[in-house]
Amino acid sequence: MSASLPHEFPNPTPPGAIEVKEYPEYRAVTYSHSGNVQQASQVAFNPLYRHISTNQIAMTTPVEVRYLDGLSTEVTTAQTAEVSFLYPNRDIWPQTLTDEVKVTDYPPMTVVSIGIQGAYSWSNYEQHLQRLQGWLNEHSEYVISGPPRRLLYNSPMTPEASKLSEVQIPIAGVNP
Incomplete structure (x- = not known):
């Protein structure tokens, strides 16, 4: 990984492993993309990067992509995805905020x-979503409690392999 994880975030799940994980509260700057969700992270990169650069906020890993239309991987109709750069901790608040992004x-x-x-x-993404x-x-x-998301840990310069x-997939325990 080329950057640090946000405060108290768990380490990445090892390749091929499936595990249940707990995440703490966190703050992120988010770009909402409607259209071809396969392109969401590329479209969102520049507005998100401008935000952290302008506000002198350290880059963390991972980049988070939430697919708000649920578990469907069908992309023939416009769908919505939110792409976020995660703040290093929840104490940070930006000095400058544009209409392109929101802090959540x-x-x-x-x-x-x-x-x-x-x-x-x-x-x-599709193959691993089906495995989950x-x-x-x-x-x-367990029951599903929210839309699926993808966490991307490396820079675009990292070799694909x-x-x-x-x-x-966010989950909640079933009460007996």
């Missing part, structure tokens, strides 16, 4: 996560 505080969450090594391709859905089908003690990412 996210509550703690529990997720089921699968680690990935390789390209940040849409097919890689299969895992959830076998673990009825070396890139690390995760696909995650």
Whole structure:
């Protein structure tokens, strides 16, 4: 990883592993993209980078992409994705904020996560999202509590085969 994780964030899930993880509250700057969600992270990069540069906020890893239209990977119609650069800690507040982005505080969450090594391709996302859905089908003690997200840990200059990412689905325990 080329940058540090936000305060109290867990380490990335190892490639191929599936695990349940707890995330603390965190603050992020977010760009909302409507259209082809496969392009969301590329479209969002410049406005997000301008924000952290202008406000002298340290770059962290990962970049977070939330797919707000749920578990569907169908991309023939316009969908919405939110792409976020995560602040190093929740005590930071920007001096300058443009209409392109918003600053959001996210509550703690529990997720089921699968680690990935390789390209940040849409097919890689789809394949690993399906594996998580299969895992959830076998673990009825959990229910889905939010839209899926992808965590991207490496810079665009990292060779495709070396890139690390995760696909995650927020979950909650089922009360007996």
